[in-house]
Amino acid sequence: MLSKELNELLTRTGPDTPMGQFLRRYWLPALLSEELPHPDCPPVQVRLLGEPLVAFRDSAGRVGLLAEHCSHRGTSLYYGRNEAGGLRCIYHGWKYDVTGRVLDTPAEPPGSTFKARVRHPAYPTYEVAGIIFAYLGPRDKQPLFPAYRWALLPPEHVYVTKSLLECNYLQGLEGECDSSHLSFLHREFTDAPLQQLLQHDPAPRYETEETDFGVRLIALRDAGGGQTYVRISSFVYPTHCWVNARATEVHFYVPIDDTHTWRYDLGLIPERPVRPEDRHKAGEIGPDYRRRRNLRNHYLQDRRKQQTEDFTGIEQFFVEDACAVETQGPIWDRSREHLGVSDQGIIAVRRALIAAVKGFQAGREPPHLVRDAARNHFEHIDAVQGCIPAGSDWREHFPWLAQGVVRTRRRR
Ligand code: FES
Ligand SMILES: [Fe+2]
Numbered sequence: 001m002l003s004k005e006l007n008e009l010l011t012r013t014g015p016d017t018p019m020g021q022f023l024r025r026y027w028l029p030a031l032l033s034e035e036l037p038h039p040d041c042p043p044v045q046v047r048l049l050g051e052p053l054v055a056f057r058d059s060a061g062r063v064g065l066l067a068e069h070c071s072h073r074g075t076s077l078y079y080g081r082n083e084a085g086g087l088r089c090i091y092h093g094w095k096y097d098v099t100g101r102v103l104d105t106p107a108e109p110p111g112s113t114f115k116a117r118v119r120h121p122a123y124p125t126y127e128v129a130g131i132i133f134a135y136l137g138p139r140d141k142q143p144l145f146p147a148y149r150w151a152l153l154p155p156e157h158v159y160v161t162k163s164l165l166e167c168n169y170l171q172g173l174e175g176e177c178d179s180s181h182l183s184f185l186h187r188e189f190t191d192a193p194l195q196q197l198l199q200h201d202p203a204p205r206y207e208t209e210e211t212d213f214g215v216r217l218i219a220l221r222d223a224g225g226g227q228t229y230v231r232i233s234s235f236v237y238p239t240h241c242w243v244n245a246r247a248t249e250v251h252f253y254v255p256i257d258d259t260h261t262w263r264y265d266l267g268l269i270p271e272r273p274v275r276p277e278d279r280h281k282a283g284e285i286g287p288d289y290r291r292r293r294n295l296r297n298h299y300l301q302d303r304r305k306q307q308t309e310d311f312t313g314i315e316q317f318f319v320e321d322a323c324a325v326e327t328q329g330p331i332w333d334r335s336r337e338h339l340g341v342s343d344q345g346i347i348a349v350r351r352a353l354i355a356a357v358k359g360f361q362a363g364r365e366p367p368h369l370v371r372d373a374a375r376n377h378f379e380h381i382d383a384v385q386g387c388i389p390a391g392s393d394w395r396e397h398f399p400w401l402a403q404g405v406v407r408t409r410r411r412r
Contacts, residue, residue: 002334002350010353011168011331013255014050021137022357023049025366026238027145029252029264030065030134031055032162033127043087045078049136050257053123054078056087056098064098065134067121071102096120129153129266130160143369147376150250150266156273158266161281163318164290165253165261169239171325171332172253172261176241177349179204179219179231180342185320187311197221197229197387204231205410206341208348212404213237213368213381215352217345218394227387230394232401234381235349237356237368242383245317247278249383259330262289265318281318293319295326348409380404 002010013020028048035044036057043056045068052068054077064087068076075091082088086103088095094115095104100122102115126133126145135142145151150158165172175181183202188195201221209216214235223229234242240252245267252264267278284291293299299314299322306313314320339347360366370376380403388397395402 001337001339004333004335006350006354007331007334009357010350011170012258013169014258018357018361020049022360022366023238023255024135024137025141025143025360025369026137027126027133027135027143028238029131029162029254029262030125031132032160032264033130033132036063036132040082043078043080043082045076047256047260048134049255051136054080054087055125055132056080056082058082058087058098059085062098063125063127063132064096064100065123065125065132066096066100070094071118071120072105096122098122098125129155129158131264131266143371144373144376146368146370146378148250148378148381149270150268153268153270157269159269159274159279160264160266161279161285162289163263163265163281163285163322164256164294165263165322165326166259166295166330167261167326167328168258168331169253169255169261171328172251172263172321173235173239173241174346174349175321175325176233176243176251176253177215177217177235177345178343179206179217179233179345181324182231184311185324186317189309197223200224201229203342206344207408207410208345209408210348210352210406211380212406213378215345215348216401216405217348219345220394222390223387226390228390228392228394229385229387230397231385232394232398233383235352236381237366238353242381244383244385246280263318281316284316284319291319291322294322299323344409 031046039057039059039061043054046053046055053065054068055065057063070089072094079090080087086095086097093106097103100120102118105115108114123134123136128151183198204219204221207218214237217233219231221229242250247267247269250266254262302313312320356367379400384398
């Protein structure tokens with residue numbers, strides 16, 4: 001349970017809120033590369049942390065992310081002409097480059113220096129792994145882009161999808177930090193090995209580790225036969241998680257505003273190029289990045305399947321996750337909940353986020369911002385799973401996860 005004050009602190013992300021300012025210190029996914037498929041293509045409306053923006057790719061292929069409303073008199077630049085190295089407003093023809101410089105004010109008299117005196121709000125971008133990231137914070141605080149493992153892989157080893165969640169970002173994020181729902185929400189009435197493991201012990205023991213990147217979440221289940229099934233995932237500041245899916249996946253939850261969220265799922269397959277079947281979520285998502293199965297059509301839940309095939313009667317894990325968190329409401333009131341032992345992961349992640357935001361309010365630098373290129377490597381952020389001999393320490397089996405630990409907590 002959280003007090004109403006702490007719930008507000010964590011869930012409000014507008015420009016004037018503590019969490020909003022905290023999130024703006026990090027590189028955040030803003031849109032997919034495929035939304036700007038070629039130089040001079042049509043611009044795209046982007047809403048990020050409550051701010052209306054327009055993204056465009058200029059003639060040289062550079063990506064600009066500008067405030068949506070023209071600095072002249074506010075017409076939306078989304079309708080603008082993307083031509084010859086800049087985006088031109090359709091009202092009076094003002095033209096901007098990707099950095100927000102005014103290149104042209106054709107309605108002003110010849111020789112006017114007006115354009116040199118106006119600077120349009122623009123945010124830096126960084127394009128990698130099929131995602132265009134943006135930094136919305138103060139310019140003098142801009143961190144390096146973190147060299148995560150997925151950011152270093154060749155593009156053919158990475159896949160990405162984007163889908164709309166109709167609720168606050170924290171609900172999506174908390175769904176990732178909760179291993180116990182796997183035995184219920186994602187239960188299938190099959191004898192597949194993973195399903196058998198999850199059913200054998202539906203009440204995992206948890207350990208959590210505060211680390212230099214966020215929180216490492218360890219769920220330990222009795223697997224029978226003298227074995228323990230270990231699942232380890234990683235919450236990484238500010239709002240993403242490394243998890244075990246069909247491949248190792250990184251799930252980002254990015255506030256559009258306080259009641260809508262973009263979920264980005266990035267899969268990494270170091271050992272081989274991505275195959276079409278790895279992109280299994282893509283067929284569930286329409287061209288507007290809304291799921292075909294959504295809140296308005298009750299996720300196309302099939303009550304017959306719910307009796308015979310799986311726990312929910314809903315297709316696809318990520319749709320089940322969406323049903324679980326969207327039906328909590330636009331912003332779940334955490335003062336009304338009843339947390340149990342199985343919520344230890346969520347408690348640890350909230351504790352970390354609250355401490356980080358309060359520290360930031362008190363003037364401290366947010367955690368996990370990269371300033372030093374020599375220390376920009378993160379082999380110890382990972383998601384792993386496997387069976388180990390019961391009674392042995394999981395650390396012996398995944399030694400690269402021994403770094404970065406600040407504090408460990410165990411329950412039961
Ligand atoms: S409002 Fe954009 S040029 Fe006038
Ligand atoms: Fe899930």
